Each structure stands twice: as structure tokens, then as C-alpha cells.
Amino acid sequence: MAGERATPLLKDELDIVIPTIRNLDFLEMWRPFFESYHLIIVQDGDPSKTIKVPEGFDYELYNRNDINRILGPKASCISFKDSACRCFGYMVSKKKYIYTIDDDCFVAKNPSGEDINALEQHIKNLLSPSTPHFFNTLYDPYREGADFVRGYPFSLREGVPTAVSHGLWLNIPDYDAPTQLVKPRERNTRYVDAVLTIPKGTIFPMCGMNLAFNRDLIGPAMYFGLMGDGQPIGRYDDMWAGWCTKVICDHLNLGVKTGLPYIWHSKASNPFVNLKKEYKGIYWQEDIIPFFQSVTLPKECKTVQECYLELAKLVKAKLSSVDPYFTKLADAMVTWIEAWDELNLAGDGSAKALNDTAK
């Protein structure tokens, strides 16, 4: 499995979204796996800087000026000086699937020493169903060599469509600043050969470093929030997206998988800087998580957009007392959906035109 080229099936159905502030040398290592796909690069920070992309890759690149031009006043919902800006790439993509990866993530090796084709595993995860309604002790029942165990209800074996594939990280684990500070030398060396569905009703900490999703099924929920420049918080962009996404997946009967594939995360970010970004989130999440654990969406909400707007309302009503930031965030959630719909429901022509200007 590992080492093979990704199935060509999704060549024209998947975009790779990369947020960055630097030259994309890391792509050299990914060349055999990424070269046949289209990249959407979201340049963060100073738009006058030129980002070098290795020869041979097919890409479009958006900097802050592009984002401002394309979204106009609605650009306020896209974070600046924070990798949360990546969600702009989800919005301008026209593909069915998105894979997003950080530029400090490299190709990992499986226990046999072969290069792991992360994208191929994500595609497998997304193309096979999920099983959120009952737990399978042998993990993903759709993998080769596995199945549903004794006692698994037959009526649930068809599964549900998979919306999200959450991949993991060897070497530097995705720890918060306090854990980084306490365990500066900890490395993740354990290769767990499993993919599993996160059960319905269970929310989880979704990391944006190595993440794929079905944009048609869940795209509008993949908003990475307001982080970075001018905001009181950072490093909760993917968490926010994960909480919202999981609640909406549960409501719409969609699945979220976690586990394989691994990437090699090369470098821990600065824990002191991280602590500054995180400390309000560490405090706030004690209220946010119970909110998401108990939130229920009315059954009238049948599209991701309807669910998301309802969630924005609930965020404003229930979390604004935690901090005024959540009022602003709830408004940004609405703006995000407006912008999404503008770019995506406006007919192919205009949406394509926006893309064409960006190259």
C-alpha cells in the first residue's frame, strides 16, 4: 500500500491547500505524491514577499491582497498572520475533496521503512464509509483483512458517508504549549496501524496539519475562525473547525475518521509563543467543549450552511458570556457562509473567473 502512487481516481477531484509564509521547498519530498494534483497556496503575512514553489507543480497562489480583492469587506472573516487563513483555499477550490498540510510536514515512513503516501490513505478513508453509530473493536471494518466483529448490528454495516479524514503525526506530536514546555524531548515514535470512526456524540481535537475532507459534504463547516492578527487567540483554528464540523457531521449523519495516515512533523513550534497564543483558549475551552458536547441542531437544518448558521446563533447566545470575542466570531461565521455561497453558488463562470485572476 505505502509507496504506491495515489489512485488516479481523484486527480481532478482533489485540491491540496497549503498555508505558508515561506518558500515551499518541502514540496520536493512530496513530489511523487503531490505532483499530479493541483495546489492552492494561501500566502500568509506580507503580500509583497514572493513565495517560491518548486518547478513542475501546478498551483494557484493567493496572498492577502488577492483575498481582500476577491472577498471585499467579507475578507474580514479570513484570519491574517495565522495559518487559519488556509480556509480561504477551501472556499475558492471547486473540487470535491480537499487535502490540507502544513509546510513543516514531511513524508513519514511506515514500520517497513517505506514512504507513506499520506494522500492515498486519506482518499481511501474518504471513499470508504464510516461507522459512527456503533463501535467496531477491530477498527475500520472496511479495511482489507478486517470486518465487523461478532455483535455488530447488521443494519448498521452499510455505514454512512465519510466527510473527514484526520491524519496523525510521527516525530513531533501535536501538543499544546504547557505540554511542550513540560516534555520538550517527547517524540511520537508509535506507528498505530489503525483508522477508526469517531463515534456519534463524541467531539475531538481536530488538527489541521494533515487533514482531508469531502468539500461537497462538509466544506462550509470547515471555517478556521478568527485567529492571529488583531485577535485575542491563536492555535485554536483547527480545533474550532473540528468542534463545529463534528457536531454538524453527527447531525447530518456523516462520518469522521482518525488514525492513518501519518506524516513526519519536523519541528516543534516555539512553546513560549504558543503559550501566548493559547492561554485564553486553554481557559475558554473549559466552557466551549461542554457547549459543543451538549449542542443540538434543529431537524429543520438540512444543509451544512443551515447547520452552520444555526450554530453561529447558538455560539452568540451561549458563548458571548465567556468573552465578547465569541460575538465577533459568531458574526464572522455568518460572513464566512455568505462569502462561501457567493463564491460557490454564483454559477461556474464567475467562480472560475475569480480563480483565473489569481494565478
Added chain:
Amino acid sequence: MAGERATPLLKDELDIVIPTIRNLDFLEMWRPFFESYHLIIVQDGDPSKTIKVPEGFDYELYNRNDINRILGPKASCISFKDSACRCFGYMVSKKKYIYTIDDDCFVAKNPSGEDINALEQHIKNLLSPSTPHFFNTLYDPYREGADFVRGYPFSLREGVPTAVSHGLWLNIPDYDAPTQLVKPRERNTRYVDAVLTIPKGTIFPMCGMNLAFNRDLIGPAMYFGLMGDGQPIGRYDDMWAGWCTKVICDHLNLGVKTGLPYIWHSKASNPFVNLKKEYKGIYWQEDIIPFFQSVTLPKECKTVQECYLELAKLVKAKLSSVDPYFTKLADAMVTWIEAWDELNLAGDGSAKALNDTAK
């Protein structure tokens, strides 16, 4: 880790319960890991048959005559001609922890080729907390080399006491009869190096082949139901115990872990015989599982016994319409608790006397 002797910590705190109808030659392979523990052998079937136990093991053995003598009329709650009889062993044990294993399960090897000390891993699982209230994407955060990932609420990192450790199987997977028939050659060769907590609110198919639990915390819920001789169903004994146990663990804020350790399951049971035992269960579980998924216990229930008696009431009220069998089962659940309390609350003296007669 693998290959070491089990930590002596639990030498006097753990019993190994083995249901069997044959000589226990399989213990030879387990000698380095089991010899220092006490075995409770529950002999099923013809009580006049002699079960040979290899030299050097410390054990007590109960056959049907012993069960009838010790429990009197309450012996009706213990299944006959079905490995469900093993739960009698849980009842007569006086130890804090139970490990139960089938006699067709052998020592498995880890990917490095070392023998896996299954008992040691179960003890590790039981002695470290569980995390049912939030999902950790790097699996058990208490394992060496792992921790809670970014976004995991700090207030939940203490975890909750672990009540159950559910181990898995290499070689012959625990499949139902239809899957056995469809995939006669499937073998489980995937060693997944993970232990994880099954989230609160999620029930699971618990297999009794390789299972450990904290008897003090959850023992009275580990009733394996009415199966085998005179009953319309078989092979749902461990499932029943698992559904009841998980619901009660969730209510009492206790944890259930699954994953490591693996044992080597040597031989598939006859799928035609299994189909006969299972077919009503396959049909019934379509109603039973929604029942367990939605059941809630009143907060007045504070002990396992109180929870279990309440569950018996609900089973009678809600599942008797599925089949009259559930009325009988609900009554047996009550008898089981009465018998448990008689043996376990009657003061050490009398309980010990019962044990002494059995050797």
C-alpha cells in the same frame, strides 16, 4: 514490555477465570505468565468428567454439581453447556481483579517476535485511568511516549477509574457466523499498537475471550446471561455483559478500554453450529442495541447492584415485547444479583468456606 513477567503488584489481587470442557493443556504455553496467579476453573458440561490441569498451577475448579450446591435454586441464573457459565467464577472470586480467557487462546507475538504478556498489559490498562469524556487522537494518553494532544481540556486530564480492559485477537478474529461463512479464510494479522477508551455514550461488542476487569468496581454487572442448554440463544453472553457493563460504567463515571493486549486465537468455532446459536440474537440485537443506546439510569442508582437491578426492570419493560425470553433473562438478572450479594456480602467466613469446599 512484552516478554517481561507480569508486575507482582497484583499477585494476590487477581484471579484468572477459565471456562472449559476439556483438559487445560493450553496452560502450558501460559505458564510463565499465569503460574504465579490463582486460577478459577469453571467446568462446563458433564460434571463426572475429570479436567486435567497441568502440574504447578494453583487453582480451584467448580463443576455443575458445585454450582448447584453452592447456589441452590439460584443456580438457575448460571448458564449450562455454554461458556457463559464463566461468570460463576467472577462471583466466587474474592479478588479485586479478574482476567478471563478462553482455552483456545494462546500467547501471541508482538511485531518484534516477542511473546506478549497479555495479563501484564491488562493490568497496565486497569491501573491507569480512562478518558471517556473526550477523545484523544493519540490514543491512551497515559502510555509511555504519549500524552493528551493540543485541544484536550485540562479539567478532564485526570481521567476516571478504569473498570474494563478489552483485549483483542490475532489469527482468528471474533466474527459472527455469517461473516465466518462468507470469509472462512480471513485471519487477523494486523497488530494495532493502541489502547483507547471507548467514549461515554458509545456501546460496543465486548468479547469474553480475552477480558479483564476490576471486580470491585463493576463485578456485579459482568453477568453473562442465560445461554446454551434450554435457552433459545448462544454466543451473546459476552455481548450482553458488555452492553450492560458499558451503560453502567457510563452512569457511574467509570472507563472501558479496548485494544492491546492481543492473544492468539487458535481455532474458529464451527460456523454452522454458531449460526444456529446466533440467529435469534442477530435478529434481536437490532432492537436490543437501540434499547441500550438510549437507556438512562436514574441518578438515585449509586452502586453497580442498584444500577443492574434497575436495568433488569427496564429490560423486562422494554424488551419483553421482542421475545418472552427477555422476561426470563430479566428475572435471571435479579437472581444473579441476589446470588452475588449472598456470596459477597455474607462476611468473609462463609464465602471463604464455599471456596474451600470446591478444591
